[in-house]
Amino acid sequence: MVSLRSGTVPHSPFHESGRFGRIFPYLPVYENSDQFLTKLGKQGGLMDEGFEDDTAAESTTITAGFTFFGQFIDHDITFDTTSSLERQNDPTAIRNFRTPILELDSVYGMGPEASPYLYDKNNLGKLLIGNDKNPHDLPRNSQEIALIGDPRNDENLIISQLHLAFIKFHNRVVDEVKARGFLGEAVFPEAQRLVRWHYQWIVLNEYLPLIVGQAVVDDILNNGRKFFSWQKQPFIPVEFSVAAFRLGHTQVRNRFRVNDRPESEKQLFELRVSGAVPPAQVVDWKKFFQFDSCQPPQFSKKLDAKIASVLLDLPVPIVGEDDPRRSLAIRNLFRGKSFSLPSGQAVAKAMGIKPLSDEQLGLKELGYKEEVPLWFYILKEGEVQTGGETLGEVGGRLVAEVLIGLLEGDFMSYLKIDPCWVPCLPSTKPGEFKMADLLNLAAVC
Secondary structure, X not given: OOOHHHOEOOOOHHHHOOOEEOOOOOOEOOOOOHHHHHHHHOOOOOOEOOOOOHHHHEEEEEEOHHHHHHXXXXXXXXXXXXXXXXXXXXXXXXXXXXXXXXXXXXXHOOOOOOOHHHEOOOOOOOEOOOOOOOOOOOOEOOOOOEOOOOHHHHOEHHHHHHHHHHHHHHHHHHHHHHHOOOOHHHHHHHHHHHHHHHHHHHHHHHHHHHHHOHHHHHHHHHHOOOOOOOOOOOOEEHHHHXXXXXXXXXXXXXXXXXXXXXXXXXXXXXXXXXOOOOHXXXXXXXXXXXXXXXXXXXXXXXXXXXXXXXXXXXXXXXXXXXXOOOOHHHHHHHHHHHOOOOEHHHHHHHOOOOOOXXXXXXXXXXXXXXXXXXXXXXXXXXXXHHOOOOOOHHHHHHHHHHHHHHHHOOOOOHHHHOOOOOOOOOOOOOOOOOHHHHHHHOOOO
């Protein structure tokens, strides 16, 4: 096994057991100074969007809701509580507190028997929601802490309301299952299967085509994965979790309009949840997803190497009093360094893809040294190759191979059990199922 100090990194043994690992274990570690990374990611630096007019940097195809749906997916498959920006992190030593499967354990916990606090004992098979006085909120304890499978899904108003939508969607599916004749203890597992499969369908057939392009999805489904593989169980690669799937940070707008109330337009960090969600702040999902052409939603920012200014000066409650790294971009760049990630160019070459040129990267003024961090490279690639409408060749392939691989490696997923399956719940177009259909069934819009 090669030492981390030698410039290469070892293959994670967890590539066999379903924890964090690496797709490209023997690529050289990307090295650059902390000063360079700080200059690149600082407020006012090259990654700073530099203005607050979100419409000038909007995607034309990806609505704002998918920024948070991507966060929801991330919380479903990864939960790292032990890594640090202050030291080298070996993926072999870091436990993933989520299963690397698209199975909604962030919603279901460990099921009704092991996580009974998530479930409604008076309605067999259903999950708890807020009380009668506030049915448009998550269930909460006496101190207003959300009773959910993943506390991160209550960190801002929009992800909190999205988690609630999945709970209500499950409860609606329970009613559908009972109407089909399922009884007693057979109700919950059938409802859970249908919820999971429709969620997986959305990931594969709506989310991924928007983020990486339909052609990439089709190529992987028809011709197979080229880079992401495992021996026994799927795992979460750090090239994905620490770089490629941090794409959502560039999608965040400076401001979001939550509903039709004049005072509802706020910056993301003004939407932090600090207790029960009042009725005036209930999310109108028509502002975030496309339901019909008469009500255009907000769109996410483009998938490019520019970050909303609001994310480059994080509030103290998030980073703490003593941490000078207030920029999310700097924190991402330092995290990539702490995990000994290879450079973007090294990964591109390993994938047989021509790397971006120095002129395309545009970093000479910062003391550029021939290679750049993988996270920055992936964002810049999307900007250069697609105008920020999707990820580019490297980033798109990594994201698609991992998410499709997790479905193919899950013996309970619809793609494994019945790849010809099509959605069977009520939807706008029979045989299809989109986020708008899920939200309609959940009766949250």
